[in-house]
Amino acid sequence: EKSTSRQSRKKVVAVVGGGLVGALNACFFAKRGFDVELFESREDIRRAKIVKGRSINLALSHRGRQALKHVGLEEKIVAKGIPMHARMIHSLNGKQSPIPYGRKGQVSLTNFCNIFPLTAAETYPNTKMNFDHKLQDWNAETGLMTFARLDGSKEQVKTDLIVGCDGAFSAVRKQFLRRSRFDYSQTYIPHGYMELTMLPINGEFAMKPNYLHIWPRNTFMMIALPNLDKTFTCTLFMPFEDFEKITTGDEVIEFFQKYFPDTIPLIGADTLQRDYFRLPAQAMVSVKCNPYHIGDACVLMGDAAHAVVPFYGQGMNAGFEDCIVFDEIMDQFNEDFSAVLPEYTRVRVPDDHAIADLAMYNYIEMRAHVNSKWFLFRKYVDNILYFFMPKTIIPLYTMVTFTRTRYHEAVKRWHWQNKVKYLEKMCTTHECNLILMGLFVPLNS
Numbered sequence: 001e002k003s004t005s006r007q008s009r010k011k012v013v014a015v016v017g018g019g020l021v022g023a024l025n026a027c028f029f030a031k032r033g034f035d036v037e038l039f040e041s042r043e044d045i046r047r048a049k050i051v052k053g054r055s056i057n058l059a060l061s062h063r064g065r066q067a068l069k070h071v072g073l074e075e076k077i078v079a080k081g082i083p084m085h086a087r088m089i090h091s092l093n094g095k096q097s098p099i100p101y102g103r104k105g106q107v108s109l110t111n112f113c114n115i116f117p118l119t120a121a122e123t124y125p126n127t128k129m130n131f132d133h134k135l136q137d138w139n140a141e142t143g144l145m146t147f148a149r150l151d152g153s154k155e156q157v158k159t160d161l162i163v164g165c166d167g168a169f170s171a172v173r174k175q176f177l178r179r180s181r182f183d184y185s186q187t188y189i190p191h192g193y194m195e196l197t198m199l200p201i202n203g204e205f206a207m208k209p210n211y212l213h214i215w216p217r218n219t220f221m222m223i224a225l226p227n228l229d230k231t232f233t234c235t236l237f238m239p240f241e242d243f244e245k246i247t248t249g250d251e252v253i254e255f256f257q258k259y260f261p262d263t264i265p266l267i268g269a270d271t272l273q274r275d276y277f278r279l280p281a282q283a284m285v286s287v288k289c290n291p292y293h294i295g296d297a298c299v300l301m302g303d304a305a306h307a308v309v310p311f312y313g314q315g316m317n318a319g320f321e322d323c324i325v326f327d328e329i330m331d332q333f334n335e336d337f338s339a340v341l342p343e344y345t346r347v348r349v350p351d352d353h354a355i356a357d358l359a360m361y362n363y364i365e366m367r368a369h370v371n372s373k374w375f376l377f378r379k380y381v382d383n384i385l386y387f388f389m390p391k392t393i394i395p396l397y398t399m400v401t402f403t404r405t406r407y408h409e410a411v412k413r414w415h416w417q418n419k420v421k422y423l424e425k426m427c428t429t430h431e432c433n434l435i436l437m438g439l440f441v442p443l444n445s
């Protein structure tokens, strides 16, 4: 007879937050045969009239691709993305210098252009998408969630597991903050970011498309990623106090003339002045917390668990990797949430804290030291050492971006390599530098 006991009926998983990580998680749980209820506060952005938020512009790399591959999305998404095989470093004098990410065609970042995971989640018969459902509160003892609707009504839902994927300002995480022994820290950095669009010129990309374009100017940095519609999305990173100093169109042009002169003809002075004042600069916050779970009832993933500053291009990749790590632990512990959740915290917290630290380290290093010359020098040295000692000196950026080396292991190895590479710092003699550059083999070696 039909058993209604909790053990045998299909378990219901609530995924709160229909962003990138929530949508991908819905696929992971649905693929396992759970009934998935996805709750998203916004309306369905795929049906929204305005295009805003429809196409995003993020660098997808190995970790994220492996997660997408697990639910059969990798090929579709990579086909719709644009591969970036190298950085293109823009110097103040307008010179562009490419530095490959690895051997030709071997590794690349992909510009992730579409919100596929939502559509993919919908294709599973055992998923239900609930848009216009904003989580207001939930009870950690009973698991009962209260959602607010735009028409002011409320809806209460109870499921077997709550997966909090509701981003950096997570409502799910609010309940964690009220509990004992929950560690939480958030740090806003003094920089803000602003997105500017670089339109095609005569129907063609304004710059070479298969590159991550970077203008490193110490405190000021800009990047540009290509889009399928032949535009580039430029992201300007600058301290809020510098954004605030620029209040007129002329001051915008004056600023770009001084720091990013080659972009004025590419973006266009009018577009630049209009786009600059369209939206205010946005803040960037770094959030770390521990544990990621409560009992067998709730687990946090993605930015809800670990928002990172975007100076490593890893936020989404780390969130996507959360999904695979959780899934692997579900296999190890036979989907027993009371064992899976604590193990997920034990395994994943060190890694997500490590990438949060690495991203913050990159930010501090880039704003302090990195102009075009320094960027080029550092990456040449990395690539040459890697070429001559591929098993010994793997650039940190390569480990983080192009492998699934656990983030905290990458940091440990990087510290070890720095001991080996301390020559780079101590080196003063010409000969010593040549050894480093692999151009000179000491006679007594």
Ligand SMILES: Cc1cc2nc3c(=O)[nH]c(=O)nc-3n(C[C@H](O)[C@H](O)[C@H](O)COP(=O)(O)OP(=O)(O)OC[C@H]3O[C@@H](n4cnc5c(N)ncnc54)[C@H](O)[C@@H]3O)c2cc1C
Pocket (backbone or CB within 6 Å): 016, 017, 018, 019, 020, 021, 022, 039, 040, 041, 042, 057, 058, 059, 060, 133, 134, 135, 136, 165, 166, 167, 168, 169, 170, 171, 172, 193, 235, 301, 302, 303, 304, 310, 313, 314, 315, 316, 317, 318, 319
């Ligand atoms: C400038 C910038 C550049 C970046 N570049 C990169 C990059 O190149 N590569 C990369 O990997 N990452 C990058 N990131 C990071 C990446 O954008 C995030 O890590 C990623 O979007 C996090 O996804 P998420 O699904 O966890 O959270 P979000 O994308 O924030 O999604 C959260 C979802 O939950 C919904 N929600 C929120 N509150 C509630 C509620 N109470 N109830 C119901 N739903 C709710 C929201 O509407 C949203 O849809 C960048 C970030 C920034 C800011």
Ligand SMILES: Cc1cnn(-c2ccc(OCc3ccccc3)c(C(=O)O)c2)c1-c1ccc(Cl)c(F)c1
Pocket (backbone or CB within 6 Å): 059, 087, 109, 212, 214, 221, 222, 223, 237, 310, 311, 312, 313, 314, 362, 365, 366, 370, 374, 375, 378, 379, 397
């Ligand atoms: C979106 C995305 C994807 N990856 N990266 C990234 C980040 C840092 C990098 O090196 C740091 C470094 C260079 C030189 C010396 C020390 C450190 C490299 C690299 O090695 O190419 C690539 C970004 C990104 C995001 C924001 C800014 Cl501001 C930016 F410039 C790039």
